Amino acid sequence: MPNETDQKMMEILRILADREEVLGAKTIAEELKRKGYNLGERAVRYHMRILDEKGFTKRIGYAGRKITTKGLNELKKGLIYDQVDFIFSKFEGMIYQTTLDTVKAQGKVVVNTSSFTDEKAIAIIKEVFEGGLSVSPLVKINETINEETSEKEVLVKTVCGTTIDGMLLNEGIPVIPQYGGIVNVEDYVPTHFTELIAYQKTSMTPLEAFTAKEMTSVLDVVREGQGMIPANFRIIPSAAKERAHQMFHDLEKIGISGMLKIGEDGESVLGVSVEDNMVGIAVTGGIAPLCAAKEAGFDVNIKLAENLMDYNELNKIGSSKSVLKSSGPENGQKVKFLLSRAWNLIQKVDFDPETSNGHMIANISYVPQEDLEEALEIMAEINKMRPEYCTSPFYKIFPHPHDKNKKGIATVCSLTVDGILIKNGIMSTPKYGGILEMEEKGPRFVELTAYSGSSLDPHEIYISKDMTSVNDALNGYGRLLASLKEIPYLARPHALEILSHMKDAGLSVLKIGETSELIYNAKVERYRVGIVTPGGLNPLAAVKEQGILVEPKAVETLVQMSELTEF
Known part of the structure; x- marks a missing residue:
């Protein structure tokens, strides 16, 4: 678990990232005090030497330090649970510091x-x-x-x-x-x-x-x-x-x-x-x-x-007058949030891990028909080399609803795990979709987006932005799609038993944490236990990484286990 020293160093990096000029220990100490850290100049210099050694900061003569590209990357992913909380507070801080005066046109x-x-x-x-x-x-x-x-x-x-x-x-x-x-x-x-x-x-x-x-x-x-x-x-x-x-x-x-x-x-x-x-x-x-x-x-x-x-x-450099017209009255269309759709599918999951019968939730992603065979070969290789990176080794081919030149590939969605746990009396709540970075010191989340308040599955976003490196992860270093769920801490022993049956049925779970434990650097609510599962779209992310056009679609429908084919 990250300690207080880690948090202080992250705050120093954050201060350097927020200011474009080179900063000395005195300025950094003053900024830290504003953030609630009572750290003197000598202590700041000590922490800065550690950051220099790690390559996160660079000394610029006697003027002070500047954050490096490596430091910016570490700031982004180092304490991901803190970054999640920080983003909104950053906007609040920017709002507070806005001083524009419309009369004087300055500020x-x-x-x-x-x-x-x-x-x-x-x-x-x-x-x-x-x-x-x-x-x-x-x-x-x-x-x-x-x-x-x-x-x-x-x-x-x-x-x-x-x-x-x-x-x-x-x-x-x-x-x-x-x-x-x-x-x-x-x-x-x-x-x-x-x-x-x-x-x-x-x-x-x-x-x-x-x-x-x-x-x-x-x-x-x-x-x-x-x-x-x-x-x-x-x-x-x-x-x-x-x-x-x-x-x-x-x-x-x-x-x-x-x-x-x-x-x-x-x-x-x-x-x-x-x-x-x-x-x-x-x-x-x-x-x-x-x-x-x-x-x-x-x-x-x-x-x-x-x-x-x-x-x-x-x-x-442009015009103040927009080409857009007035939007007029509402047309009745509403934004559909992911969890509303997901909960209705989760409650319909009736898959029994002991008999391997029943319905599971599926993602359906589309690829050009001419690339289908190659895509399936890539997906099969991922399942063969790292089955733990895939929610399940089963798939199904679907026609595209509108384009005969495309084919859909259904993979098992990790929300199936929530459905199975709930069916067995354990309330499992999908919390985040994220990017799990595999590295020498162990996996850690480097991106997290909550399922609540999002209309898209976060994994669709990460694939669209080319943020994965599943093929690299086959050799130990890379970025995978993964999800974090939470269950009540009292249900952990029962969940372990059910998850064991899921594993026997071919469903993957990367880790189940202890009570209130940071799990792969992601925070879990107090008196809750975190469960991390691999993303069902990992094989499709690997396909896109190899140059094949992929339209990722998560949490799409229910599929009967008997209709699926094993890689």
Whole structure:
């Protein structure tokens, strides 16, 4: 279990990552004190020497330290349970530090920082800004040299939608950021959110999850009025609606908007339900222009809500007037959250591990028909070499519902384990989908996204963003899809017995923890026990890693064990 020293070093790395300049021990000690760590300069120097030895920081003369790329990677994955809690608190901190004055047109705004090496991407980015598809046409573009690669990079800082949350708070309006997601646009009219991820309980910022180039179609929206754009969603008290309207009016005067829709008291907004006495607000994601560059094939590193900067340092490169039209009345479409669908399938699981009969939950992913045979060979190899990395060694071929040139491959979903445990009287709750990194010192989660508050299975996101390395994991080092479930601690002995029968039936479980134990670096609620299972999509992730087009679809349907074929 990570100790207090580990936590202090992670906070030092976090401080260095949040500040772009070189920092000395005195400044770091002051920042640590603000965060509740009473660490003097001498103690900070001691911890910094350890970080230097690990290669996480680099000493810059007598000025102090700077975080390295290795340090940034360790910060991202080192204490994943802390990262999950930190993401939302980071947004809260950015909201608090926003100081923009709309009358004087000066103060701090929250910015996203993105980078790329191909300057041709700038033309695409400018086209989106000209279409007004952003929070603001105010940006800062400059060139720099990447210290790690020595390559010239273009840095683009865009206004983040979190700035709007900060402005609402500055007006005395309590604001609750809820989701980042994707909004469907038809004939230039935003119609509804198609996907959502809650800001709380995820190790990556929600909109970051939707930056894979196949998830958005910002360019299509700018050019043709049809497609998908990133957006975020927050709620405020309905009593503050008029003041919020005035604030948005004042922001528009100085070039900040991005408003997609603001609802009425208790009214759904773009398919997102809102409680009575609250009002929903949807705003275009500040990263939309960068998503367009990704869609065009450019390699863009997108980081959300990275820093604060002075409003006066930004320059206008596009139009404040958006190509989008008013969204109009709600069309009745609602966002369907994953767990609602999953619970209904979980309760229908009747698979008996002792007889190997009954129904299990299946994922159905699609591949081109001409690649089906090769895909099955790759999946068979994964099951042969590392059966523990697969939920089950069984599969089934399905036709594509619309495209005769594609075939579906059904694999057993790990939520089947929850269904079996519940059928046997043990309440099993799916908590997180994650990435499990296999390394010399043992497996550890390096990404986690809660099933609750997400419309997509997290594993679909990780595959789309090419975050796995299942084929590398065959040799001991790599990244697997895995899930974390929780059961009551008193049920652990009974669960061990049932899991033993599951193993005999071919179902894999990687680990069952002790009471309230960190399991592979993921936190489990007090008086609960964690169970980690491999992702049912691991074989399909391996297929995509080898260059075959895969459309991953998790938690799709029920399958009868007797209908499945063993690899």
